[in-house]
Structures are given as C-alpha cells and as structure tokens.
Amino acid sequence: MPQQPLAQVPDDVQWFWQDHAACREADPLLFFHPQNERGSSRIRRDREAKLVCAACPVRMECADYAVRAREPYGVWGGLSEEDREHIYARLDSRHYPRGKGDGLRAAGGDYIEAVSPRALGIA
Ligand code: SF4
Numbered sequence: 708m709p710q711q712p713l714a715q716v717p718d719d720v721q722w723f724w725q726d727h728a729a730c731r732e733a734d735p736l737l738f739f740h741p742q743n744e745r746g747s748s749r750i751r752r753d754r755e756a757k758l759v760c761a762a763c764p765v766r767m768e769c770a771d772y773a774v775r776a777r778e779p780y781g782v783w784g785g786l787s788e789e790d791r792e793h794i795y796a797r798l799d800s801r802h803y804p805r806g807k808g809d810g811l812r813a814a815g816g817d818y819i820e821a822v823s824p825r826a827l828g829i830a
Contacts, residue, residue, distance in 0.1 A: 716776050717805050717806075717807075718805075720776070724765035724769065727763075728763060728765055728769070729762055729764070729765075730756075730759055733759050737752060737755055737782075738781045738783075739780055739781045740752060740753075740780075740788075753782055753787045754826075756787075757782060757787070757821065758827055760782060760783075760784060760785035761822045761827065763785075766784050766785055766822075767811060768784075769783050769784035770785060770818055770821075771807065771811040771814075772810065773791060774786070774791060774794060774795075774813055775804055775809060775810035777803075778791065784818075785821045785822035786817075786818065790817060794814050794817050
C-alpha cells in the first residue's frame with residue numbers, strides 16, 4: 708500500500724494563523740517530547756500542551772494543517788502524535804486530505820475528543 712510521505716506541507720498552506728498562536732510564549736519543549744519519553748510523563752506533558760491549545764484562537768487552523776501535512780511530531784491544534792496516528796490509520800492514503808479544511812473534516816470526532824475534558828484529565 709502506498710504511504711503518504713511524512714510532513715508534506717500542502718501547496719495552499721498559509722501561516723498567518725501562527726501570529727495568533729497561544730504557544731508563541733510557551734516552552735517549545737512542552738509540545739515536543741524528549742527522546743525516550745514514555746508513560747505518565749508523556750501523558751502529563753501532552754495534557755499540558757493540549758491545555759494551551761484548548762485556549763488557542765487558531766486551534767482549528769493548526770489542527771487542519773497538522774493533519775494535512777501529516778506532521779509526525781509534537782502536539783498541534785490539541786492533537787497529540789497518538790491522536791494523529793489514530794486519524795492517519797483510518798485514512799485512505801490514495802485520497803489523503805490535502806485541501807484547506809479537509810484535515811479537520813478527516814479528523815472528525817477525534818478532533819473534538821482530543822481536547823475534551825476527559826482527554827485533558829479534568830473530567
Ligand atoms: S493550537 Fe496549540 S500548537 Fe497550535 S498554534 Fe495554538 S497553541 Fe500552538
């Protein structure tokens with residue numbers, strides 16, 4: 708089965724939303740796991756990053772980009788690497804979402820669940 712190459716930046720990508728990103732002042736290490744991070748440490752760090760994303764005004768643009776680009780690393784738009792892997796696994800690589808908005812549509816309920824109170828550990 709053909710594989711979508713990793714982190715393919717879509718042709719129509721725009722970056723203006725990054726000017727409004729809530730993570731601009733945050734520690735980047737919160738969003739990208741250190742090598743060999745596992746278990747509860749990783750869950751805690753991902754949740755802290757997701758809390759920043761949950762209050763971010765450009766969360767949808769960010770999540771849409773990350774799914775379309777198939778970003779392999781980090782928390783983007785409230786979606787952790789595991790969240791995106793779950794989404795990628797059910798997508799047909801022959802019709803991979805590349806157009807603006809298609810990433811969010813493909814993420815569907817996974818996008819809402821990613822920053823739900825349960826996922827953030829506050830439910
Ligand atoms: S959604 Fe999260 S990762 Fe994306 S710009 Fe906002 S704070 Fe940063």
